[in-house]
Amino acid sequence: MKLLYFAWLKQRTGISEETVSPPDDVRTVAALVDWLRLRGPGYADAFADLRPIRVAVNQEFAAFDSAIGPDDEIALFPPVTGG
Amino acid sequence: MKLLYFAWLKQRTGISEETVSPPDDVRTVAALVDWLRLRGPGYADAFADLRPIRVAVNQEFAAFDSAIGPDDEIALFPPVTGG
Amino acid sequence: MSPSGTVIRVQEADFDVGAEIAAVSDGQPSVGGVAAFVGLVRDIAGGAAVAAMTLEHYPGMTEKALAAIAAEARSRWPLDGVCIVHRFGRLLPGDRIVLVVTASAHRDAAFDGCRFLMDWLKTKAPFWKREETPDGDRWVAARSDDDRAAERWLATPAPLSEKAP
């Protein structure tokens, strides 16, 4: 499972991209985030509040209850501010 | 009194610009047009129907009942179609 | 750019769209958005092929009318720059006719101002178009759609800006 972080989520986790293998019971974005929080203080800080966090699964906007699997690319980032 | 004609009004009158001295009782655009109609078949044809005709007095859009005097510049033309 | 930040030009020559757009916000780092519209000669109109178009105008009044429309736009929206360039003379399909550019801190004012200028220009600036078609020349009639487009700004001075300033 490939993870990407953008903007202040990248800064707080200290990571822009990583490949992880969470347990089999991690089947949604929400479950993934719960699991990520346990990986260290940077993650716990980054994911303390999910309200300002958006998610994309395989480069499409998705919801926290979206299903995910080992081959997916999951991105976590704040609301977009382009243009 | 300076008169200008544009678009098909110029074509029908055969004139783009002329200086005229109508009688003193010609004090509105409507009276001017009534007087112009008598000047020849080109004018009569051009001013047969006033509905598709617009007017400007001293380079500002005006109405047929607008007051006019000897020093004014009066333009007669169809509805504008620029842009 | 004039001191007032409004550029009005009526000319036979073509214009440089990129240069005009750049000039409207040049040296004004408070500008966040520039909206522009370019009107072009179409090769078909009212179902007929158009080989060429000739634009007639009323020298003197044209510039005044465009300046008045620009002033009206600036009174309605916080615009940091306005540019209107309108051509006259004989033009071919694909040729540029008109350019309207507005600059503002925010995009909604730029968009609204630009559209307002085009709508009012169509009905309030003294230009007339004659088209050359296979059936001969014809004067283009004013469109009721254009009247309605101009009138929508009377009922609602700044309809979309209110929703998203």
Added chain:
Amino acid sequence: MSPSGTVIRVQEADFDVGAEIAAVSDGQPSVGGVAAFVGLVRDIAGGAAVAAMTLEHYPGMTEKALAAIAAEARSRWPLDGVCIVHRFGRLLPGDRIVLVVTASAHRDAAFDGCRFLMDWLKTKAPFWKREETPDGDRWVAARSDDDRAAERWLATPAPLSEKAP
């Protein structure tokens, strides 16, 4: 211009506004109007001076998101050409950030399409801005105004075109 008439580019380099606008209608004499919007870096934001701005994006998803927004615009309005160019990297006040261009037979479709693209791009394309201010760097927060601007197109797919087609 791609065969579909939609150009999407995400790049660090600046772009040539005049050339991009010309390309959207090039060789299409049925186009009567081209609307364009240029977004620029402002020197002030949220009351603070901005010395520079860095745009981060999500390579791969960005292009897909912009292509989807362009396709949505083309499904709503009869557009003969669409161009979106968005920069990333570090930019200074006055620098161009984004260009959106739409071409259509009629001006209302071009205006509506252009504005729609900007509104949706602001809320649906994965870009993030970091500003350099006297108080340090800060990530730009999403604006609720932008959400509302995007949402107005859900309620009324083509509000102004209906009034003046």
